Amino acid sequence: SENVTGFDVSDITVNGTKGTFSGSGSTYTLVVSTTDNSTYTQTVSVADNACVDRAGNNNIGDNYTIQIDRVDPTVSVNTTSCDWRNSALSVTITTSDDYSGLYSGNEYQYFLSTDSATPTGGTWTNYSSGTDTITLNPGVSDIYYLFIKPIKDSVTDADKNISTSSSYHIYGEYKFDYDRPTITVAPLSSTWRNSALSVTITNNDTGGSGLTSTTGEYFLSTNVSPTTKPTGASVSGTYTSGTAFNINPETSGEYYLFVKQIADNATNTSSTTDYVTIGGVTYHRYGVYQFDY
Numbered sequence: 001s002e003n004v005t006g007f008d009v010s011d012i013t014v015n016g017t018k019g020t021f022s023g024s025g026s027t028y029t030l031v032v033s034t035t036d037n038s039t040y041t042q043t044v045s046v047a048d049n050a051c052v053d054r055a056g057n058n059n060i061g062d063n064y065t066i067q068i069d070r071v072d073p074t075v076s077v078n079t080t081s082c083d084w085r086n087s088a089l090s091v092t093i094t095t096s097d098d099y100s101g102l103y104s105g106n107e108y109q110y111f112l113s114t115d116s117a118t119p120t121g122g123t124w125t126n127y128s129s130g131t132d133t134i135t136l137n138p139g140v141s142d143i144y145y146l147f148i149k150p151i152k153d154s155v156t157d158a159d160k161n162i163s164t165s166s167s168y169h170i171y172g173e174y175k176f177d178y179d180r181p182t183i184t185v186a187p188l189s190s191t192w193r194n195s196a197l198s199v200t201i202t203n204n205d206t207g208g209s210g211l212t213s214t215t216g217e218y219f220l221s222t223n224v225s226p227t228t229k230p231t232g233a234s235v236s237g238t239y240t241s242g243t244a245f246n247i248n249p250e251t252s253g254e255y256y257l258f259v260k261q262i263a264d265n266a267t268n269t270s271s272t273t274d275y276v277t278i279g280g281v282t283y284h285r286y287g288v289y290q291f292d293y
Helices: none
Strands: 012-014 017-024 027-033 039-046 062-069 074-077 082-085 089-096 109-113 131-136 142-148 169-176 182-186 190-193 197-204 215-221 236-240 245-247 253-260 275-278 281-291
Touching: 012 017, 012 027, 027 039, 074 142, 182 253, 197 215, 236 245
Parallel strands: 082 169, 190 281
Antiparallel strands: 012 039, 017 027, 039 062, 074 089, 089 131, 109 142, 142 169, 182 197, 197 245, 215 236, 215 253, 253 281, 275 281
């Protein structure tokens, strides 16, 4: 290179938008504006005879070409949230860059957190670039959020294109409930009596998903393991959780109270430690309740 005169911005042809032109002697700078979120081939051409050196020699024109990548790489997941469940969830993470390619120094990691703003209460886990399927199964009932670290592409600029301007890609809510609902009966039994007994059955959700119903079914039987459900208002009926009602079989005997199994919105069902099954339906057993009329 050498000092020249007569060189100005009109001597340069670009396939973009010319900006500030500056310089003198042997060094000149032209800012060329390109379009955000696009890729293309940028050309810069200097015409013949655009300037002369000190000896009066005209320049020979030249062309310069560079590949421009201003498109951010992408991170996506196929399942951005899930309703209440009690089992593992498969989520596919896809990372891609269709132009300059993904940066070799990227950290491909995800984090499952109960905090919607900050990854807390767990550890970062690696996944593979491209397309990778991970398993979300935290094992503790709660609402979770999936954090994924941003990725960069392979452009040579120090300020590479990045998949998000935020600290993380964040997805959710992912709702997990592993805990069985419970049934509480009060009283659990009674001694001999000749009148109605007030009973309260309370259905409890323990994992956060909520119960499918606030009502339930019950029946009374003198058989500890009945094979059929009795009929009649004095020995069967429905209840509302937490609301007292009377049982009054009207026939003397020692009775068992059977309460139909309940479920939550994650399909967990109440524990079956003391129960009978009639026609495929499970009933919890309580008692005995003694009546003598």
